[in-house]
Amino acid sequence: xxxxxxxxxxxxxxxxxxxxxxxxxxxxxxxxxxxxxxxxxxxxxxxxxxxxxxxxxxxxxxxxxxxxxxxxxxxxxxxxxxxxxxxxxxxxxxxxxxxxxxxxxxxxxxxxxxxxxxxxxxxxxxxxxxxxxxxxxxxxxxxxxxxxxxxxxxxxxxxxxxxxxxxxxxxxxxxxxxxxxxxxxxxxxxxxxxxxxxxxxxxxxxxxxxxxxxxxxxxxxxxxxxxxxxxxxxxxxxxxxxxxxxxxxxxxxxxxxxxxxxxxxxxxxxxxxxxxxxxxxxxxxxxxxxxxxxxxxxxxxxxxxxxxxxxxxxxxxxxxxxxxxxxxxxxxxxxxxxxxxxxxxxxxxxxxxxxxxxxxxxxxxxxxxxxxxxxxxxxxxxxxxxxxxxxxxxxxxxxxxxxxxxxxxxxxxxxxxxxxxxxxxxxxxxxxxxxxxxxxxxxxxxxxxxxxxxxxxxxxxxxxxxxxxxxxxxxxxxxxxxxxxxxxxxxxxxxxxxxxxxxxxxxxxxxxxxxxxxxxxxxxxxxxxxxxxxxxxxxxxxxxxxxxxxxxxxxxxxxxxxxxxxxxxxxxxxxxxxxxxxxxxxxxxxxxxxxxxxxxxxxxxxxxxxxxxxxx
Amino acid sequence: xxxxxxxxxxxxxxxxxxxxxxxxxxxxxxxxxxxxxxxxxxxxxxxxxxxxxxxxxxxxxxxxxxxxxxxxxxxxxxxxxxxxxxxxxx
Numbered sequence: 185x186x187x188x189x190x191x192x193x194x195x196x197x198x199x200x201x202x203x204x205x206x207x208x209x210x211x212x213x214x215x216x217x218x219x220x221x222x223x224x225x226x227x228x229x230x231x232x233x234x235x236x237x238x239x240x241x242x243x244x245x246x247x248x249x250x251x252x253x254x255x256x257x258x259x260x261x262x263x264x265x266x267x268x269x270x271x272x273x274x275x276x277x278x279x280x281x282x283x284x285x286x287x288x289x290x291x292x293x294x295x296x297x298x299x300x301x302x303x304x305x306x307x308x309x310x311x312x313x314x315x316x317x318x319x320x321x322x323x324x325x326x327x328x329x330x331x332x333x334x335x336x337x338x339x340x341x342x343x344x345x346x347x348x349x350x351x352x353x354x355x356x357x358x359x360x361x362x363x364x365x366x367x368x369x370x371x372x373x374x375x376x377x378x379x380x381x382x383x384x385x386x387x388x389x390x391x392x393x394x395x396x397x398x399x400x401x402x403x404x405x406x407x408x409x410x411x412x413x414x415x416x417x418x419x420x421x422x423x424x425x426x427x428x429x430x431x432x433x434x435x436x437x438x439x440x441x442x443x444x445x446x447x448x449x450x451x452x453x454x455x456x457x458x459x460x461x462x463x464x465x466x467x468x469x470x471x472x473x474x475x476x477x478x479x480x481x482x483x484x485x486x487x488x489x490x491x492x493x494x495x496x497x498x499x500x501x502x503x504x505x506x507x508x509x510x511x512x513x514x515x516x517x518x519x520x521x522x523x524x525x526x527x528x529x530x531x532x533x534x535x536x537x538x539x540x541x542x543x544x545x546x547x548x549x550x551x552x553x554x555x556x557x558x559x560x561x562x563x564x565x566x567x568x569x570x571x572x573x574x575x576x577x578x579x580x581x582x583x584x585x586x587x588x589x590x591x592x593x594x595x596x597x598x599x600x601x602x603x604x605x606x607x608x609x610x611x612x613x614x615x616x617x618x619x620x621x622x623x624x625x626x627x628x629x630x631x632x633x634x635x636x637x638x639x640x641x642x643x644x645x646x647x648x649x650x651x652x653x654x655x656x657x658x659x660x661x662x663x664x665x666x667x668x669x670x671x672x673x674x675x676x677x678x679x680x681x682x683x684x685x686x687x688x689x690x691x692x693x694x695x696x697x698x699x700x701x702x703x704x705x706x707x708x709x710x711x712x713x714x715x716x717x718x719x720x721x722x723x724x725x726x727x728x729x730x731x732x733x734x735x736x737x738x739x740x741x742x743x744x745x746x747x748x749x750x751x752x753x754x755x756x757x758x759x760x761x762x763x764x765x766x767x768x769x770x771x772x773x774x775x776x777x778x779x780x781x782x783x784x785x786x787x788x789x790x791x792x793x794x795x796x797x798x799x800x
Numbered sequence: 801x802x803x804x805x806x807x808x809x810x811x812x813x814x815x816x817x818x819x820x821x822x823x824x825x826x827x828x829x830x831x832x833x834x835x836x837x838x839x840x841x842x843x844x845x846x847x848x849x850x851x852x853x854x855x856x857x858x859x860x861x862x863x864x865x866x867x868x869x870x871x872x873x874x875x876x877x878x879x880x881x882x883x884x885x886x887x888x889x890x
Contacts, residue, residue, distance in 0.1 A: 415845060415856055416887045423810050430808055431886050434860075458809025643888040648856055693888070 186395030186709040187249045188212050192225065193291045195306060195313065197379050198239055198298030202313045207292060213710045214792060216717075217248035217292060219275050220684035220724035222264035225295060226273075227727060227796065232734035236268035236371075237353060237378035239299035245286070245344065245384065246294075248686035249707045252287030252392030253400065256408050257688035259283065259471035261344070261361065268378075269355040269371035269533070269588045270609035272732045273631045276358070276372055278365030279471030279688060282342040288388025296379065305345075305383040307337065310390065318382035322351060325526035326360040327494070333385055334362075341387035347528025349576040350377035354586040356533035356611075360525060364469055364479055364495050368530040369610065370632055371588075395709030403702040407695050408475060414694035416648060417476050421468075423457030424480045425499040430456045435646070435662070436619035436756030439508045441562060442539035443605050443616055443747050446755025451507040459514055466493050476690055482518050489519035489565070497521035497531070500636070503614030504535025509542065509568060516565035523569060527576035533588060536611025538571055540589035541581075543603035550596060556580045605745045607634035608737065615642060617748050621762035622660075622668035622675075628742045628764065629672065629771060631728040637689060641668065641675040649693045651678065654718060665763035669770025677721025684724060723791040726776075726783050730796040739781030742768060801826050803875050805835055806882040814841040823881075828859045829871045831881055845885060858884045 190212070191204045207221070215224045222244040234240045243265045250258035261283040267274025286294065289310050296306075303318040321329050326347040333343050342362060349357035350373030357373025358366050376382075394400035411417050419427045432438040433452025440448045453459065457480075464484055470477035482496035496518060497505075505511065505520040524531045538560065544550045545560040552559055558581075560567050574582025584592050590609045593600040605612045610633025617624025623642035630638035640656075643649040645668065650657040656674055660667075681700060682689050692700065698714050705712045729737075744764050751759045772779075776787030788797040805823045812819055815835075823838070825831030832853075836843045846857050859866050860882040861875065875881065 413849070415854055415885070419810055419845075419885060419887045427810055427887060430810075431884060434884065435886075453809055456809045458812065462809075646886065646888070648886060648888050 185209060185212065187252060187287065187392050187707040188217070189287060189290050189292045191291060193294045193308065193313065195294065195296050195315070196298040197296065197300040197304065197315065197381060200315055204291070212292070212708070214720060214723060216681070216684035216704070216720055216724070218246045218260070218262040218684040218686040219264060219277075220680065220720065221293060222246045222262060222275065223273070223724060223727045223731060225293070226264060227731060229295070230266065232731060234266055236266045236271065237374060239297070239379070241266050241375055241378070243296040243372065243375050243379070244293055245296070247283035247286045247292060248684055249704060250685050250687055251283035253394060253707060254473050255400075255404050255687075255703055255707070256411055257471065257474045257476070257691035258686065259473050260686040260688060261286070261367070262683055262686055263359060263367045263372045265370070265372055265375045266735070267370040267632070268353070268374045270633050272608060272633070272735045272737055273728050274370030274372065275632055275683070276367040276369045277683060277686065278361040278367045279474065280342055280361040280365040281472040282344060282361055282386055283686060284392070284472055285342045285386040285388045287392045288390045289386055290388065290390055294384070296381065299378060300380040303380045303382050305333070305381065305385065308384070308386045310388055321382045323348065326528045327363055327526050329383060330360070330362050333383060337385050337387065341385050343383050343385045345383035346373040346376045347526060347576070349528040350374055352576065352578045352586070353377050354529060354575060354578065355588045355591070356530040356537070357528050358530045360528055363525070365471070366525065369532065369635065373528050394707045396706045399702070400706035403699060403706055407691065407699050407703070410699070411475055411691055411694040417690055417694050420478045420690060421476045423461055424496070425478055426455065426457035426460055426497070426502050428499050429502060430458075434756060437616045439503060439614055439616045441510050442508055442543055443612065446752025446758050448507060448755060451512055454512045455502050455506050455514060455517070460496065463514060464496070464518060469495070471688070474688065478690065484515045484518055487515055489513070489515040491519055491522050494522060495525065500614050501531040501535070504532045505568065508535055508539050508614065510563040511565055511568070513565055520565065520568055520572065523572050527572065529572065529576060532613055533611045534572060534575065536605060537575070537585050537589045537592065538568055540592065540603050540605070541571070541585055544596065544600055547599070547603070549598045549600050549603065550581070554581055602746070605747060607743065607745065608741050610634045612745065616757070617744065617762050618752060618760050619757040620645060620662050621665050621767065622662065622672060624744060624748065624762045624764070625668050625672050625767040625771060626676065628744055628768065629676070631725065631732055638679050639672055639675040640678045640689065640692070641672050643693060644671065644675055651697050653696045653698045653714060663757065663760055665767040667770070668767050669772070670774040672771055673774045676725055677718050680721040680724040681717060684720070719791065723793065726788060726791055727793060727796060730783055730788070730793065730800055733782050733800055737781065739779060742781055801875060801877055803831055804878070804880045805831055806880060808884050810885055811842055811845060811883070815839045826874055827872045828861065828866065828875065828881055829853070831875070832857075832883060835883070846883070856886050858886045860884065
């Protein structure tokens with residue numbers, strides 16, 4: 185099995201029982217690892233009607249077959265769970281060294297069930313697993329927790345931890361991976377909080393050897409060379425993911441004022457990676473095995489938003505706390521990012537929920553009375569910083585917003601729902617679909633909600649990247665819907681593969697898919713070819729979709745927020761809206777979904793998912 | 801023929817920090833060629849190893865994006881050319 189360990193570590197926090205479960209080779213071959221294997225384990229073990237914050241929910245922390253090797257960007261850990269924010273499939277991932285430590289410790293994944301009656305943290309060192317008292321950590325922010333646990337357990341271990349937001353069951357609380365990674369979306373932090381699990385510390389000392397070392401070395405060298413020659417990867421290395429701000433503002437996909445304003449010209453240069461580099465960058469930082477190094481360390485030396493040197497924001501945070509809130513003060517945005525990280529909240533959902541509340545305030549749906557005499561004004565960083573803290577601590581109106589914008593809108597009533605921009609309960613990522621119609625489709629069809637990393641179509645339809653070996657090539661119009669349905673099916677499979685392998689998508693955009701098949705073959709020893717791994721991608725998406733159907737998702741949930749169907753009156757994409765009916769019709773046909781949004785039984789059977797077919 | 805060329809923030813450090821500079825050239829591709837002669841460190845961002853223009857390089861003349869078959873069209877004195885690297889982020 186090569187790099188597969190063939191086992192999952194099971195930890196029950198209610199009983200304290202720790203054991204391992206064997207994973208059959210056949211399952212590993214079909215579901216690969218990471219997100220795919222998590223979906224299979226969830227399907228086999230967890231009832232779909234489980235309450236997300238109950239002790240019956242299971243938190244899966246997963247590595248993939250590339251983890252623990254020195255394959256470029258094989259650094260990602262995946263968390264999967266039933267989401268307390270959306271009530272459906274939840275998953276998120278982060279780059280760091282945790283997945284490598286997990287593999288070196290001897291596990292393909294960890295399944296955490298039950299709930300402790302008091303705060304605890306897990307320490308896993310190879311086959312030694314301890315559930316330790318976390319009373320002294322509870323209440324500490326994520327950075328403080330990382331510092332304490334690093335001192336206690338050594339710098340060679342890696343960790344996942346939650347902050348006060350997770351402890352307070354904020355529905356979009358994230359799980360931080362030390363200080364540099366964030367398992368951000370869907371509320372995994374609240375799942376940990378509901379289990380009174382403050383942190384997971386892992387250290388492994390075993391060797392992780394590819395099944396075919398020579399073939400592995402060969403493909404590794406090939407991919408490394410391709411990454412170094414890829415201009416997109418090199419631009420991200422040079423200026424971080426915020427390098428995209430400038431171009432996105434020009435092509436009309438950088439959201440402004442919660443997707444309600446079309447002219448983004450003010451924000452592109454001001455919030456770009458170049459602007460960060462010129463004013464606040466101190467150094468760059470890489471995930472384990474990554475030759476790109478997209479992460480930025482920043483420092484704001486003085487002023488009201490001064491912060492010590494530490495991890496800086498990526499593009500999504502800059503959009504969510506910047507242009508979407510009409511804030512162009514970069515120092516303030518860096519402060520917001522740091523604040524969100526310390527408290528442990530998903531910056532996209534936090535920014536999106538605050539934007540929702542700003543709209544409500546502007547329209548008089550909520551008033552200063554609701555905000556305990558405070559305000560939520562567009563373009564006001566101090567209002568935002570105050571609200572991030574209130575959300576994390578569930579204080580005052582923060583307690584309402586801590587439920588996420590969809591639930592908050594229901595609670596507020598009146599016309600609050602018109603102020604939301606979410607799909608399946610997940611606030612939209614920072615891409616305005618009016619300038620990227622296919623990307624908008626992928627928001628609607630993503631299994632975790634409005635997710636920007638569930639499909640590579642955003643890159644493809646702008647004609648930036650092609651994958652000719654799987655037929656992803658053409659001269660696309662990003663502002664048209666024709667052909668995007670079938671394209672999205674293929675592009676989604678690619679991100680299923682990166683999340684299962686586990687691999688950073690910035691590597692994939694430099695590679696051929698055939699290279700990934702070669703890498704998986706060399707690491708696992710399974711004689712994968714291109715067709716088989718694409719089928720794996722299809723299977724994994726279908727299983728996650730089927731789980732969602734069992735959790736209540738229907739075709740009605742594959743929808744676009746109303747505001748996106750209203751054209752901007754100015755800006756680069758004035759007058760345009762995506763043709764969602766056309767795209768969804770094409771997509772359903774290409775994907776094999778019926779009119780209710782459920783996979784066709786024959787399609788499931790062809791993918792070896794007859795057990796799912798029987799339940800649907 | 802003197803044209804103003806505006807650079808994206810990513811490329812400014814390779815042009816002594818300049819955002820807007822005067823470049824001679826009759827067409828967008830010629831302006832780019834002359835820009836790279838003047839600032840050779842820009843080369844790898846805009847041309848591939850075979851010397852071909854990268855598909856990620858977009859040109860805007862006076863604010864309007866121009867298509868691939870317009871790249872040899874004649875510019876006018878005083879035109880502003882914006883050379884953008886169209887790249888995905890995260």
